[in-house]
Structures are given as structure tokens and as C-alpha cells.
Amino acid sequence: MLTGDFTQSNNIPEKFDYSNEPVRSSELIVQKDQPFNAEPALNSLIQHYVTPTDVFFKRNHGPIPLIEHDSYTFQVDGIVEKPLIVDLNTLKQNFKKHEVVAVIQCAGNRRDGLAKVKKVKGVIWGPGTVGNAVWAGARLCDVLRAAGVSMDLSNPIVSQLHVSFEAYGKSEEDTCYGSSIPLEMAINPANDVLLAYEMNGCELTRDHGFPCRVIVPGVIGARSVKYLRKITIQNEESQSFYQKMDYKVLPPYVNEDNANEWWDKMAALQEMIIQSVICEPCSGQVLPPGPVTIRGYALCGGGKGVDRVDVSVDNGQTWLETTKYQAATRSKYYAWCLWTTTVDSIPDGGKIICRAFDTCGNTQPEFPIWNFRGVMNNSWFVVENLRQQSNTKL
Amino acid sequence: MLTGDFTQSNNIPEKFDYSNEPVRSSELIVQKDQPFNAEPALNSLIQHYVTPTDVFFKRNHGPIPLIEHDSYTFQVDGIVEKPLIVDLNTLKQNFKKHEVVAVIQCAGNRRDGLAKVKKVKGVIWGPGTVGNAVWAGARLCDVLRAAGVSMDLSNPIVSQLHVSFEAYGKSEEDTCYGSSIPLEMAINPANDVLLAYEMNGCELTRDHGFPCRVIVPGVIGARSVKYLRKITIQNEESQSFYQKMDYKVLPPYVNEDNANEWWDKMAALQEMIIQSVICEPCSGQVLPPGPVTIRGYALCGGGKGVDRVDVSVDNGQTWLETTKYQAATRSKYYAWCLWTTTVDSIPDGGKIICRAFDTCGNTQPEFPIWNFRGVMNNSWFVVENLRQQSNTKL
Numbered sequence: 001m002l003t004g005d006f007t008q009s010n011n012i013p014e015k016f017d018y019s020n021e022p023v024r025s026s027e028l029i030v031q032k033d034q035p036f037n038a039e040p041a042l043n044s045l046i047q048h049y050v051t052p053t054d055v056f057f058k059r060n061h062g063p064i065p066l067i068e069h070d071s072y073t074f075q076v077d078g079i080v081e082k083p084l085i086v087d088l089n090t091l092k093q094n095f096k097k098h099e100v101v102a103v104i105q106c107a108g109n110r111r112d113g114l115a116k117v118k119k120v121k122g123v124i125w126g127p128g129t130v131g132n133a134v135w136a137g138a139r140l141c142d143v144l145r146a147a148g149v150s151m152d153l154s155n156p157i158v159s160q161l162h163v164s165f166e167a168y169g170k171s172e173e174d175t176c177y178g179s180s181i182p183l184e185m186a187i188n189p190a191n192d193v194l195l196a197y198e199m200n201g202c203e204l205t206r207d208h209g210f211p212c213r214v215i216v217p218g219v220i221g222a223r224s225v226k227y228l229r230k231i232t233i234q235n236e237e238s239q240s241f242y243q244k245m246d247y248k249v250l251p252p253y254v255n256e257d258n259a260n261e262w263w264d265k266m267a268a269l270q271e272m273i274i275q276s277v278i279c280e281p282c283s284g285q286v287l288p289p290g291p292v293t294i295r296g297y298a299l300c301g302g303g304k305g306v307d308r309v310d311v312s313v314d315n316g317q318t319w320l321e322t323t324k325y326q327a328a329t330r331s332k333y334y335a336w337c338l339w340t341t342t343v344d345s346i347p348d349g350g351k352i353i354c355r356a357f358d359t360c361g362n363t364q365p366e367f368p369i370w371n372f373r374g375v376m377n378n379s380w381f382v383v384e385n386l387r388q389q390s391n392t393k394l
Numbered sequence: 395m396l397t398g399d400f401t402q403s404n405n406i407p408e409k410f411d412y413s414n415e416p417v418r419s420s421e422l423i424v425q426k427d428q429p430f431n432a433e434p435a436l437n438s439l440i441q442h443y444v445t446p447t448d449v450f451f452k453r454n455h456g457p458i459p460l461i462e463h464d465s466y467t468f469q470v471d472g473i474v475e476k477p478l479i480v481d482l483n484t485l486k487q488n489f490k491k492h493e494v495v496a497v498i499q500c501a502g503n504r505r506d507g508l509a510k511v512k513k514v515k516g517v518i519w520g521p522g523t524v525g526n527a528v529w530a531g532a533r534l535c536d537v538l539r540a541a542g543v544s545m546d547l548s549n550p551i552v553s554q555l556h557v558s559f560e561a562y563g564k565s566e567e568d569t570c571y572g573s574s575i576p577l578e579m580a581i582n583p584a585n586d587v588l589l590a591y592e593m594n595g596c597e598l599t600r601d602h603g604f605p606c607r608v609i610v611p612g613v614i615g616a617r618s619v620k621y622l623r624k625i626t627i628q629n630e631e632s633q634s635f636y637q638k639m640d641y642k643v644l645p646p647y648v649n650e651d652n653a654n655e656w657w658d659k660m661a662a663l664q665e666m667i668i669q670s671v672i673c674e675p676c677s678g679q680v681l682p683p684g685p686v687t688i689r690g691y692a693l694c695g696g697g698k699g700v701d702r703v704d705v706s707v708d709n710g711q712t713w714l715e716t717t718k719y720q721a722a723t724r725s726k727y728y729a730w731c732l733w734t735t736t737v738d739s740i741p742d743g744g745k746i747i748c749r750a751f752d753t754c755g756n757t758q759p760e761f762p763i764w765n766f767r768g769v770m771n772n773s774w775f776v777v778e779n780l781r782q783q784s785n786t787k788l
Binding site for chain 2: 189252253267330331367
């Protein structure tokens with residue numbers, strides 16, 4: 001076994017130089033300009049089962065690195081028998097191409113709901129930091145096998161290893177963006193962890209990780225590292241800021257003053273949790289008379305499925321059935337669920353609530369549970385202040 | 395590949411003959427006499443981190459089968475290269491013995507909380523249908539390998555197979571007790587799925603599956619089939635009543651009248667969900683003056699850990715930190731978590747609430763969510779009507 005040694009020696013644009021950003025759709029809601037962070041409006045988000053690339057949320061921790069297709073490589077090192085340096089042509093030609101439809105959600109999706117409770121740290125995302133795309137590339141497990149990584153999970157040492165990812169480019173909180181997942185998750189081919197070079201049938205765009213990114217289906221977006229520079233097999237989780245001091249649910253009695261005592265006590269988030277959002281109608285909308293169609297998305301993590309989505313128009317007293325569609329990946333569910341139902345009318349008070357259950361029986365809490373970093377908000381989604389026009393002709 | 399064919403031909407005691415039941419501890423709370431279903435009182439449940447066998451809840455769907463150690467065998471068939479008939483000596487001698495500390499919880503634990511909302515079908519369990527034991531036996535994956543079961547999860551057919559278990563003995567709702575888990579879960583050695591013949595360092599007792607049972611750590615107790623008679627590798631889930639028409643979360647608008655339309659629409663439960671219970675003090679207790687120690691258990695499924703347990707003595711306005719212990723199995727958590735905290739006093743109103751979070755950010759719903767079979771109740775646990783004696787000497 002070799003333990004890799006790494007010195008960052010790549011051509012990286014000057015820190016916080018935002019002069020080389022890509023052109024983006026003007027229809028996105030920009031939550032932060034530099035680094036660029038933007039999400040789509042909810043009604044445009046669910047127009048398609050596969051989210052168009054320009055509608056897909058953009059989440060960045062620094063400038064988008066300028067990388068040439070032909071000179072791009074990533075390396076594989078750490079506890080491997082054969083360290084590798086892989087270029088894009090090798091990745092495409094030597095490893096079978098796999099495709100997976102997977103929903104990617106930022107752990108900070110719906111942070112706005114927690115910010116209303118108390119001040120949180122982070123981009124104040126609405127409920128649009130989510131998208132469902134077709135990703136294609138090599139399976140990470142195939143590349144790891146080529147590097148001679150042990151796949152023997154009956155070996156207790158192997159079963160506790162981690163796959164750490166580092167990105168090209170500068171980031172705001174650390175020398176580069178980094179994250180890790182357990183090796184056990186990476187080496188199971190049924191988990192479809194990809195080194196993706198295509199999104200929705202085209203080469204990755206710069207905003208989505210060109211030329212190559214990790215896609216970890218069923219896991220918070222933070223682990224699907226873009227602009228992949230390095231994969232390290234190691235005994236511990238990534239020591240990156242983004243694994244150790246971010247993307248963790250801190251207790252409600254922890255705030256800016258004492259957070260540093262708490263990071264090491266709490267787990268780094270991985271699997272997504274059950275989530276559902278009403279995308280149509282939206283709060284404050286004035287609706288025509290007659291039946292009202294309610295539509296939204298739902299998702300969960302770890303390959304679990306969305307078992308059902310309930311809707312209530314009487315403040316949670318009774319719940320209505322919805323019709324849903326969620327594509328399966330063999331026996332797993334990595335894609336999102338779109339759902340709809342129609343009610344005869346919206347009663348006085350004009351409020352619609354949704355909640356979902358995953359196939360294990362997990363559900364969403366009724367009220368937002370504040371945490372300092374504002375992550376994993378999955379409380380019941382509420383649309384309110386609705387009004388229906390009268391049916392009588394004036 | 396061979397597809398097994400099965401005819402039940404074992405010596406099974408006459409249906410519903412309860413004349414050969416084992417002797418049980420008189421301290422258990424008996425919820426049903428025939429079949430025998432009993433749970434311990436909460437304060438005795440958490441006296442030990444490893445639950446003593448006689449304190450451990452007993453859950454049965456029929457009489458306990460009378461099985462001889464020396465004549466016992468189980469068979470392995472279905473989509474296997476080499477069907478097997480395995481006796482106990484072969485299991486013990488030919489396969490490495492593994493040990494795992496795992497909490498087993500019935501999916502109906504805390505059904506009483508849902509029965510208070512509306513009538514449910516099932517044994518009205520309190521919160522004691524749970525126990526944490528040391529299980530030892532062969533790994534199921536080792537036995538499956540000996541039967542020539544494919545372990546290649548990159549094969550889409552293999553990744554969608556199921557491991558079906560059938561038990562010796564009669565059961566109330568079907569010809570025998572049966573259940574299944576996905577093959578993917580079974581063949582990962584890190585999941586520690588066992589064919590166990592020991593509990594807490596001794597031969598299994600009859601109530602707990604003598605001479606051999608399945609133990610599926612992190613999964614609802616229903617899948618840990620006792621009195622193992624047959625393992626079948628097959629393309630579909632178990633068709634047993636206990637997989638298809640029980641142990642599912644039905645929507646709140648489904649009851650006895652329309653349940654039959656719903657069974658096939660809902661997922662068979664597998665991974666346990668985040669749970670926490672206050673074991674001391676108990677509702678209605680009169681406490682001495684001074685500080686009050688609060689103790690309980692928490693658990694979750696799929697190898698996830700309990701990230702934290704919160705306690706509130708002001709009706710959920712604020713939450714207090716607790717001290718917890720949960721043994722790790724390498725990087726997984728299959729054992730339960732015991733936790734404690736001390737408060738200066740219990741305020742007027744005398745109510746204590748607990749809630750827990752798993753390492754993914756899943757938490758418990760605030761209120762019970764009724765479902766017809768009364769499964770997976772994990773709402774906030776509330777102890778109420780507490781009173782503290784006055785400190786003044788009379």
C-alpha cells in the first residue's frame with residue numbers, strides 16, 4: 001500500500017478573481033453574486049421531470065475555475081496499490097459509461113425557513129436549491145479498482161476507509177473545496193457513484209463541474225464535488241472545512257459563539273432526508289374560481305423511495321392523497337418525485353400544507369427546527385394567503 | 395442456476411397448540427398470552443446496556459416450535475448454484491463466528507400512542523418492545539457464498555434479488571412466519587447480517603429463536619426471522635403475509651375497510667427510523683425534592699448513529715443537552731444509545747419531552763401520526779403529571 005503525498009501545484013486563477021464567470025440564465029433568482037449562487041423559481045423548477053441545465057440551481061464556494069479539456073487530469077492516491085493520474089480521454093475510453101437520473105439537493109435548501117426563526121449562517125436559499133438531472137460518466141468504483149483499492153468489506157480496516165475528493169479552484173473558506181464519503185458507499189456499484197462528464201446528454205457546463213465532477217446519488221449535494229482534482233483513499237474523513245465545520249446539524253443551543261466547541265461532536269451529513277415542497281400555487285396567489293391543482297416535488301436519500309405525499313387544506317386536520325411519479329434506478333430511487341392533486345376549492349384562510357413519508361416511515365417535522373448553519377430544513381411546507389376569485393360574474 | 399422448489403414437510407406441533415411454551419420471567423408486562431407477547435417495564439429495560447435475555451421483549455405470531463438441536467437443519471435454495479442443507483454443527487464449524495451488539499425493535503413499539511388517536515390493528519405495545527443484545531453466529535453472506543450466490547452488484551439482476559426467510563412453526567396469519575431483505579443488504583459483510591445461534595453469550599433461548607435465527611442489524615425486528623427453516627434467493631420480495639400485508643405504514647385515510655386496496659401500493663418496512671423514549675421518570679410519578687435525573691434510550695436504523703438527544707421541561711420552548719453512549723460497530727451504529735441528563739427541578743405542570751436526531755438529520759415528528767397497523771410511531775416522547783415533593787420538613 002502506498003500513501004500518497006500531495007502538493008497543490010495547479011494553474012489556479014488568482015483568488016477571488018470573478019472575471020471569468022460563465023454566462024447564466026437571467027431567469028434564476030440570484031441569492032449571492034460572488035461566489036455565484038442562484039436557484040430557479042418554483043414554478044419553472046417542476047415544468048420538466050429532468051431539470052434543464054440552465055434552470056438547475058448553481059452553488060459555488062468560489063470563482064469557477066478555468067480548465068482546458070485537453071490538459072485536464074485528476075489523480076488517485078492514498079491507500080491504493082497503484083496511484084493514478086487520469087485524463088479525460090482515458091476516463092471516457094477505459095471505463096464503461098454509466099448513466100443515472102439523480103436529484104441533487106443542497107443541504108441548505110429551504111434555509112429561508114430557518115432564517116425566519118433566528119439568524120443563520122449561510123446563503124439564504126429558498127426551496128429551489130434542488131434539481132433532477134441525467135448524469136453520465138465512469139463509476140467511481142471502476143476507477144478505484146483500477147487503482148488497486150481493496151474492495152473487501154469483510155476487512156474491518158477497509159470497511160472504515162473514506163474516499164476524499166478535492167476540487168480545482170479557490171474557495172472562500174479553505175484552500176480548495178473538499179469533501180469525503182465512506183469507501184463502503186463508493187465501491188458498491190449499485191450506488192451509482194459517478195465521475196460524471198455529462199449532464200443531460202451534454203458535456204458538463206462550467207457551472208456544473210466541467211470537465212469532471214463526482215455525483216453521489218442520494219447524498220447531500222456538498223459531497224458531489226465539482227472540478228475534481230484529486231481522490232484520496234484515507235483512514236479519516238476529509239479534513240476540509242466543508243466536511244468538518246459546515247454541513248452539520250448543530251443543536252438549537254449552539255450559535256456563533258460556541259459553534260467551535262461543537263463541530264467535532266456532530267456527524268458530517270451524508271444521506272438526504274425526506275423532503276417535500278409545494279411548487280404551485282405559491283403563497284399570496286389569487287386563483288381563478290373552481291378546482292385548484294396543487295403540484296410539487298419530493299425526494300429522499302440513500303436510494304429510499306418516497307412512499308407517499310399528503311396534502312392538507314384544513315391545517316393538518318385531514319390529509320388528501322396525491323398522484324406521484326418517481327423513476328426507479330433498478331431497485332433504488334435516486335431521482336426525485338413529482339406529485340400533484342386537485343382540490344375542489346381552497347377554503348377561507350387559503351392555506352395548503354404538504355408532508356411526505358419515505359419507504360422506511362421517516363417523515364417531516366411539523367415546524368422548522370432552527371440550527372446555526374440552517375441545514376436540512378424539511379419541516380412541513382406551507383403555502384398561505386391564497387384567495388380564490390368569486391365565481392359570480394360582475 | 396437452480397430455482398428451488400419447496401414443500402413444507404417438517405415436524406411442526408399441531409396448530410395453535412400452546413402446551414409446550416417455555417417458562418418466562420414473571421416481571422414482563424404480558425400484552426397477549428397466546429401467542430405470547432410481552433415487554434419489560436421501562437425502568438428495568440435500561441438497567442443494563444446489554445439487555446438481559448429474560449428482560450428482552452418476546453414477540454411471537456404462534457406457538458414456539460419444539461426443535462431438537464441435533465436434528466435441526468435449514469435449507470438454502472432459489473437462485474443459487476448449489477442448494478444447501480445446513481445443520482447446526484456445520485454452521486458452527488464451517489463458518490467463522492461473528493459477534494454484533496444490535497438493538498432489535500418491533501415496528502409496533504409504542505403502538506399504544508397511536509391507539510390513543512384511533513383504533514389500530516395489532517398488539518397494543520408500550521415503549522418496551524426493544525432490546526439491545528450481543529448476537530453471535532455465522533454471517534449470512536458467508537453461507538450465501540457457500541451456496542454459490544452471486545455477489546456481483548454490478549449485475550442489475552443480482553442487485554435486485556431478495557433473500558427470503560421462512561420459519562419453523564405455525565403462525566396465526568399465514569402458513570408460517572416469513573420475511574425478506576434485499577440481497578444487496580445481505581451480502582455486504584459490513585452490515586453484519588447474522589445467522590445467529592447465540593444471544594448474550596449463551597445458546598439462543600426458545601423465545602428468541604432457538605436453535606438459529608436471522609439477525610438483521612438496523613432493520614425492524616420483523617425481518618430477523620426466528621426458528622430459521624429456509625433461505626430462498628428470489629426475484630421478488632417474500633410473498634408472506636408479514637411482508638405484504640403487515641409492517642407497512644398506511645396513509646391516514648386508510649382503515650380496515652379499504653386496507654386491501656393499499657397493501658401493494660406501500661413499501662415493506664426495512665430500516666428502522668430515529669426513535670427516543672424517556673424511561674425514568676415515568677408519567678404520574680411523585681419525585682423527591684431536588685435535582686431530577688432523566689434517563690432513556692434512543693436508536694436509529696441502517697447503521698446510522700444517534701447524533702443527539704434533546705430534552706425539554708418547558709413544553710418544547712427550549713431544549714437541554716444530554717449525555718449519551720452508543721457503542722460503535724466499526725464505523726456503523728447497530729447498538730442502541732442510552733442517554734441521561736439532570737435538571738434542577740421539574741416545573742409546575744410536570745412534563746418532560748425528548749426527541750432525537752440521527753446522523754443524517756432525520757428527527758421525530760412532534761405528534762403521533764396514526765396509521766391503521768400502528769407501526770413506526772416515533773413521535774416526541776412525553777412524560778407528564780409529574781409532581782415533586784416539597785422540600786420543607788413536615
